[in-house]
Amino acid sequence: MEKLSFRLTAPRSAGGTRAQAIVGVVASGNLEVLLERSPPADTCTIDIATAAHGFGAVWDAVVRDFVTRRPAGGLRISINDGGARPDTVALRLAQGVRKIEEPER
């Protein structure tokens, strides 16, 4: 298991009021993403535990694009990765910020 941590400046802060959201599942080729509110509003922290070693540079690119493209400020994101492809990671992160914007059902 490899652990990676990112603390990134986020130009836009996450919407909605929900305290937390979870998307995805822990499975081979998939990942679970837990999002929680955590100040300050212009910062996003991401902690990754991944089964696949040696992909630090790709993770770096994926999470940097994510905070640029999506409103991710004020979030602490924990990722439990089962060796998902970068496209799946990007989709799950996008789904996560959308879900935390949604009202609780």
Add this chain to the structure above:
Amino acid sequence: MSDWGMQKAALGERLAAGRQHARGKVVPIPDLPAFLKGVIRSGDRVCLEGDNQKQADMLASALANLDPRDVHDLHMVQSGVVLPSHLDIFEKGIARRLDFSYSGPQSARIARMLFGGKIELGAVHTYLELFARYFIDLTPNVALIAAVSADKDGNLYTGPNTEDTPTVVEATSYKNGLVVAQVTEIVDKVPRVDIPGDLVHFVVEAGRPFYVEPLFTRDPAAITETQILTAMLAIKGIYAPYGVRRLNHGIGFNTAAIELLLPTYGEKLGLKDKVCTHFALNPHPTMIPAIEAGWVEQIHCFGSEVGMEDYVAARSDVFFTGPDGSLRSNRAFCQTAGLYACDMFIGSTLQIDLEGHSSTVTTSRIAGFGGAPNMGSDPRGRRHPSEPWLKAGAEADPDTNAALRRGRKLVVQIGETFGDRNTPLFVERLDALDLAEELKLDLAPVMVYSDDVTHIVTEEGIANLLMCRSKDEREQAIRGVAGYTDIGRARDAKLIEQLRQRGVIQRPEDLGIDPLDADRNLLAARSIKDLMLASGGLYRPPSRFRNW
């Protein structure tokens, strides 16, 4: 000149040799080896019928069992190199030269045999191109074909899988070649005459159906959310704005996802009756929900699909069927329809380079083309206008007088940025180039040429190559949808932002696509069983797809 009629005389000799082993036109199975040895001459051009679907499998085995001391140096001209026996014929030295189109399941072995010099390659063609050559310079001396039933006069019923048969018979029989058919059974009267008996010289009763590969069946259970997102991009970003009504879908999970999103996502976007009304397409099981929801007016088919026979017969308002009720497919006509009467081709590929050339050849596999380069090319002979064709033409060339401007066919390559086993879809250099060098081919086997591709769709977005005005813009547009592949990560972020402002690149967020909608619940069917239920029990999936 006193020698006119030599071909007729040669056919007469073959017929006489064949009749020694036949009762009327019927060759009993035990006599088949001696029969084939009698009618086939070393050096003959032989068409062994078989494509990506139906196979004259019994005749293929019989041909492969001949003694190369009796028959050798054959030149095989056939759509598909698909069965192990197709390559055994070369391994044993019965055949030497090959002109073909498709080699799906034999792609690794055919590559080894080409490298090993066991096969002398003519060319890899598209189906329509190979059929064309049957009438010009690759006319078969002997055709070994497959049908469902025959009567004693040789009239053939091909059932739903007519496919290549009429084309092969037309080219062979009318040019003094010999036609031999394997049939499941010999009957008093065939249900419909697909091939007239006077073109068929001999028939063999196989006692079992010819083999058909269910190549166009995709299990919805295997469709990923990334594929759903990519499909949403294609529907909202291409189908909708161009108003694509007449089209062809390639094989694969990306297009299967599109088919399964039409009655859900497409409906929500109000696209029913506005897109996807007419297809050149095999009867894909994943089309069932869209057909049942009333999306589709008409489909013409290259071939059939295993298990879809009853469904197709019950939907003759949509499909072409014969007086017997079953599907009439025809690969040559459907390829022509796909070339000239469709406004869009959308399909997957294995490699795309920085210019936009795409190829399904990798260094160890030569899968051939099938019909894709024909569907996926802009027909320069087209003269009838349509909304998508004119709009694409205007995007490519806004400054020309509209009345003198050619339209453009939409040729869309779709796929995730990483394929099987994390192989990147985007590459600096196509493996096809290495292959061409190693085999000393004049042409690298490129499936869709760069100047035919109009759009590339990945989960990251759509690149509209029609709107690129320079080689550099084109390269950046491709990098801009190449995700986290090496190609994608080496992008010029500033230039890509400019391309995005101009609409050359469109992201899901630019199109208002909610990533939360990229969910398997959006699929109109989520399993093969769902498809069967949607068909009212008319679709009978082959056992390998039944997991319940």
